[in-house]
Amino acid sequence: MKCFICQGGNLFKFMDFGDQPPTDAFLRKDDLEKPEAFYPLALYFCENCSLVQIGHIVSPMLIFQDRDYVYTTSTNNSSKINFKNLVEKLVERFKLTSEDFAIDVGSNDGTLLSYYLPYGIKILGVDPSSATKFAIARNIPTVVDFFGEKIAADVLKKYGKAKVITATNVFAHVSELHSFVRGVADLLQDDGVFVSESGYLLDLIERLGYDAVYHEHLRFYSLKPLERLFNKFGLEIFDAERIPTHNGSIRVYAAKIGAYPKNKSVEELMALETKFGLYKKETFIHFAEDAKKHGVEFKTLLTDIKKAGKTIVGIGAPAKANTLLHFCKIDSKIIDCILEKSDLKIGLFTPETHIPILSEEILFKEQPDYAIMFSWNLADELIPKLKNSGYNGKFIIPFPKVKII
Ligand SMILES: [Zn+2]
DSSP states (O other), X not given: OOOTTTOOOOEEEEEEEEEEOOTTOOBOGGGTTSOOOOEEEEEEEETTTOOEEESOOOOHIIIIXXXXXXXXXXXXXXXXXXXXXXXXXXXXXXXXXXTOEEEEETOTTSHHHHTTGGGTOEEEEEOOSTTHHHHHHTTOOEEOSOOSHHHHHHHHHHHOOEXXXXXXXXXXXXXXXXXXXXXXXXXXXXXXXXXXXXXXXXHHHHTTOGGGOSTTOOXXXXXXXXXXXXXXXXXXXXXXXXXXXXXXXXXXEEEEXXXXXXXXXXXXXXXXXXXXXXXXXXXXXXXXXXXXXXHHHHHHHHHHHHHTTOOXXXXXXXXXXXXXXXXXXXXXXXXXXXXXXXXXXXXXXXXXXXXXXXXXXXXXXXXXSEEEESSGGGHHHHHHHHHHTTOOSEEEEOSSSOEEO
16 A cells, blocks of 8 residues: 555554445445445555555445446535626636636546636546536537546647646545646646645644545645645646635635746645645544544434434434434434435435435424435534524534534
8 A cells, every 4th residue: 555645655644444335335225235335445554655545445446337327516505606706706717818728637427617608718537427517418528538648648739738627526535646746747738737625634633624535535635745746747736725615615826836926825735734734644633533533423413312212313414414323323313314415416325334224304304303414514504594494403623522502
């Protein structure tokens, strides 16, 4: 096993989740009796370059292509707002015109790219998942494949170089990382910009959000190892900002070395990372200890509620819910069902724990006593809505501290 960035072998395992199915592998009713595939899941810290990564790569074909990929961007309102703001910002800051070409890697159903359309900017999506069928249906040009050097060469030949390449919530998922960054470097114009958004290690540690750990998330980035990665391919980070998406992410702007002046945000964030201990393994040992305590506390709370004869449902079935259920060993004996708005998931069951996913309507009709907010990052937005729609029970928010409101 080697580090994804520096290729060194000095990896320190600080947290082991045991074997777990891919967290997006929701099951149909007729799959329930069939054996499920489990894969090891553990977190490692590279003592050479400070990258945090998982140790076992599940074949990306298995995660993104061999089954219906149930996540579509357009079902997530806060993602839509984030993408719209990002595109508007890019157009303004880099003065994009109809002469420019923008690529989105991990383009999913084409939501992000659609915001370029009013400006007449040429667009192209690259994504291997079945969510691309929604993009193609609305005429957003899309290459259905994994981005890397080879696809970059094809795109270069057919469309030319790009002014902007975005990769939101995908840059930490790619297994062929060096091929990916080389592809980006090959495709960028001299003043081209690569913008990535990924879960930020600092937020993960600060919020104890270990439910973000699953097979699709191969790496949890901080700026220092990322800068090292970009430098290898003649790129550098010239700006970075923390954004609230997915429990705390980092938006990183990279370009050819010297193409843009370095914003002071880069140095400031690296100083914050040092101060926070992101380059020391002790930080991660403490994180694992705290996560263990949190898991016990959460499970005990739910068990006590159940013993008192009360009903518990889950709200929302994001991928991260499955890591939390797995880690705390919570199954359908404790949680009756998980309620969803998205038609793509209703009728399915959670992998491993086999909790049925039903329509959100049940929350208002049956008024269960407690509802767990699995999308806890959206709790402030969702709870008032659910109350207004008529739910009178209590909410359990699992992170950063277990809380009932
Ligand atoms: Zn490394």
